[in-house]
Structures are given as structure tokens and as C-alpha cells.
Amino acid sequence: MPTTTTAAFARRATDPIPVHLVGSLPPPLHRDIRAALAWPLAHCGYAPLTAMYYEPDPRWIIDWLDSLARLPALEQVRSGASRGYDDVPCYRIRPGHELDPADLAMGRVAQTEAAFAVLDTLDTGAVPRRLHVGIPNAFDRALFAAGSPESADEWMPALQASVVDEVAALAARWGDRVQLQLETPAVLAAYQRAAREDRPLLTAELVQQVSGVIAAAPDARWILHLCYGDLEHEPLFTPVDLDAAVMFLNALADALAALGIPMPTVHLPVAHGSAPPSTDPAFFRALLRLRRGIDVIAGVVAEDHPVESRHALALIEDALGGPVEGIAAGCGLGRRTLAAAAANMALATRLAHERSPLSARRTA
Structure with a gap:
């Protein structure tokens, strides 16, 4: 289970912060499971990893959207080469047809089985023999496939059922692995x-959807990956603060607590695209309101901006009043070259060992 921030701090008073790979690796690696699993081990130095990593395809959203063209229940209403957020194909459900959740599955059970078959032959050293499995959210997939929030509602029941089924199957078969x-x-x-006045209603709707997925595997080891998007290494938008993230996370923590389900560790993005993470203290001010006990992985690592990455990590820990649970890039490394991905990992491991000024003060 995720540890509390206090327990995490006690455990890591002198140890490096764990490095978290958000999930995807550069395209040359995804074709070979063994190479993909071995790459982080070769680049993490002496920093611990939160898990072993294998994402079958960093272009999963593009390939999945293209695959929908084969479903009889769907009709393509816009084509696209997926070279940007306004250039992706979208579909409508044909009148009189219904989506089958099984047709929308991501194939994560079969992919995980294939990855474990290789992982169990590797010597991972001190890295836990736990496999990280990415679960694209139903809400995101509905928005992409339908092309608009208004049209996405019709997709949600089938997509939510599809995600819930896969999550339950993964947890039932592999548990804490x-x-x-x-x-x-x-x-x-x-x-x-x-609009600001619509945020409370939006929060309630988003919390209901996300908690429904987590509740499908309440005892699983969960990470919630918030993100700004990274298609073509460009964000959906440029963030100006963490207000929305904190509003959502506090409400989700309350809803899960009411169900008796632990809050996932949260990957909180600060870096985005090729831009540096913010170093404006005002950007992080909302973290003062974050529920204590919500563990945070700081998504601050931008390989071309080491000074800003280091500063942003310190600002996060200052606002949280304690150390983070892990350190990571703002999104996966799948849109980077191998050289850029290696540079990102090198910076992450340096920051993991350096600790932040706050941690240094607290352990002095």
C-alpha cells in the first residue's frame, strides 16, 4: 500500500528519492521487451526505481484510435495523421449500434503476461520485481475517440466498463506484483x-469516474498520473498554477476515504513538453492546501533545464512540508530520443541523490 508522507520521510532520511518513469520509453526500445526492461536499470545509477517499466507502444493513443475504424458500431467522422491534438481521427457511434467493452480493451493483460515472462528471467538487482502497467483513463479515451466533450458522454459507459474489467483482471492475477x-x-x-464557477460540479463528475476505476482494484498499488499531454512532445495547454490539481486531488481523497480505499500516490506534473518547470513560488502555493497524507511524485525533471528542475523540487517540498515520494519527468519519455531520455534519467538520479534544501535542513 502507499505509505504516508511521514513514513516515507522516516524511511528516506538518508536514502535517495525513488525515480519514477511515467511509463513510456523512446520508440527504439518498445519493440524488444528485454531491451525496454533493461534500459532503466542501466540508467538509474544507484537511485531506486518505483517499479520495472514496459510500455508496449508510446504511440498507443494513435494506434488505438486508428484501430477503431474496424469496429462495425463506429463511423469515422474525421480522419487525421495524429501529428497534433487537432489532427487525430474521431468517430461516432452508428444509430442503432452499441459499443462492446471487449472491443475497446487495451490488451493490457496479454501485454503484462508477455512482460512478466521476460522480467522473471532478468536479474533486477535491488529493484523490486514489480511491473508498472499503464492504464489510460476511460475519460481521456472517450474525449479523443469522440472528438469533443459533448460527444464523449455516449462513449463513457462502454469505455468505463472496459477499463474496469482490465484493471480487475490485472489485480486478480498479479496482485502486488x-x-x-x-x-x-x-x-x-x-x-x-x-469556468471557475463550474469547477465544483466538474470535480464531482471527475471524482466519480476516477474513483470508479480505482475501486475496481481497491487493494492494488496505484499511481495516479496527472499530465498536461505530450503528443509530439507538446502539452495540451500551458499550466499557470496547481489549483485545479489540488481541488481534484482533495476531493478524490475524500471520496476514496469514504469508500475505505487508500489514496493513490500522485504523479504531479510541473514540467511540460520541452519547457522548464516553473520556479515561481506562486505556481506551487495551492500545495499548501493539499490533504496531508497524499504522497506526491514530483514531475519536475526537464533534462535541458537542470537548475529549474532542482528549484522546482525544492519548492514542492517546501509547500508540502516534507519530502516527495518520488521524482520523475512531467510525462513519459516516449517522445524523446534515446539520448534525451538518458539525459532525463541522469538528471533524475542526480536530484534523487542530492535531496532538496528542505530535506537537508530536516535531516541535519
Whole structure:
């Protein structure tokens, strides 16, 4: 289970912060499971990893959208080469047809089985023999497939059922050997589109959807990956603060607590695209209101901006009043070259060992 922030701090008073790979690796690696699993081990130095990593395809959203063209229940209403957020194909459900959740599945059970078959032959050293499995959120997939929030509602029942079925199957088969990461850039994008007065209703709707997925595997080791998007290494929007993230996370923590389900560890993005993370203290001010006990992985690592990455990590820990649970890039490394991905990992491991000024003060 995720540890509390206090317990995490006690455990890591002198140890490096764990490094978390959000999930995807550069395209040359995804074709070979063994190479993909071995790459982080070769680049993490002496920093611990939160899990072993294998994402079958960093272009999953593109390939999945293209695959929908074969479903008889769907009709393509816009084509696209997926070279940007306004260039993706979208579909409508044909009148008189219904979506089958099984047709929308991501194939995560079969992919995880194939990855474990290789992982169990590797010497991972001190890294836990736990496999990170990315779970693209139903809300995000509905928005992409339907092309608009208004049209996405019709897709949600089948997509939610599809995600829930896969999550339950993964947890039932592998239990604590899998680290399930719910990936949902659409949450923060939805707040970006919404008027301030509409945010409470939006929060209730988003919390209901996300908690429904987590509740399908309540005892699983969960990570919630918030994101700004990274198609073509460009964000959906440029963030100006963490207000929306904190509003959503506090409400989700309350809803899960009412169900008796632990709050997932949260990958909180600060870096986005090729831009540096913010170093404005005002950007992080909302974290003062974050429920204590919500563990945070700081998504601050931008390989071309080491000074800003280091500063942003310190500002997060200052606002939280304690150390983070892990350190990571703002999104997966799948849109980077191998050289850039290696540079990102090198910076992450340096920051993991350096600790922040706050941690240094507290352990002095």
C-alpha cells in the first residue's frame, strides 16, 4: 500500500528519492521487451526505481484510435495523421449500434503476461520485481475517440466498463506484483476549459469516474498520473498554477476515504513538453492546501533545464512540508530520443541523490 508522507520521510532520511518513469520509453526500445526492461536499470545509477517499466507502444493513443475504424458500431467522422491534438481521427457511434467493452480493451493483460515472462528471467538487482502497467483513463479515451466533450458522454459507459474489467483482471492475477498507473491528462485539461464557477460540479463528475476505476482494484498499488499531454512532445495547454490539481486531488481523497480505499500516490506534473518547470513560488502555493497524507511524485525533471528542475523540487517540498515520494519527468519519455531520455534519467538520479534544501535542513 502507499505509505504516508511521514513514513516515507522516516524511511528516506538518508536514502535517495525513488525515480519514477511515467511509463513510456523512446520508440527504439518498445519493440524488444528485454531491451525496454533493461534500459532503466542501466540508467538509474544507484537511485531506486518505483517499479520495472514496459510500455508496449508510446504511440498507443494513435494506434488505438486508428484501430477503431474496424469496429462495425463506429463511423469515422474525421480522419487525421495524429501529428497534433487537432489532427487525430474521431468517430461516432452508428444509430442503432452499441459499443462492446471487449472491443475497446487495451490488451493490457496479454501485454503484462508477455512482460512478466521476460522480467522473471532478468536479474533486477535491488529493484523490486514489480511491473508498472499503464492504464489510460476511460475519460481521456472517450474525449479523443469522440472528438469533443459533448460527444464523449455516449462513449463513457462502454469505455468505463472496459477499463474496469482490465484493471480487475490485472489485480486478480498479479496482485502486488503490478503497479497500476491511471493516466489522465484530460482531468487537468477539463479544468482548463471550465469556468471557475463550474469547477465544483466538474470535480464531482471527475471524482466519480476516477474513483470508479480505482475501486475496481481497491487493494492494488496505484499511481495516479496527472499530465498536461505530450503528443509530439507538446502539452495540451500551458499550466499557470496547481489549483485545479489540488481541488481534484482533495476531493478524490475524500471520496476514496469514504469508500475505505487508500489514496493513490500522485504523479504531479510541473514540467511540460520541452519547457522548464516553473520556479515561481506562486505556481506551487495551492500545495499548501493539499490533504496531508497524499504522497506526491514530483514531475519536475526537464533534462535541458537542470537548475529549474532542482528549484522546482525544492519548492514542492517546501509547500508540502516534507519530502516527495518520488521524482520523475512531467510525462513519459516516449517522445524523446534515446539520448534525451538518458539525459532525463541522469538528471533524475542526480536530484534523487542530492535531496532538496528542505530535506537537508530536516535531516541535519
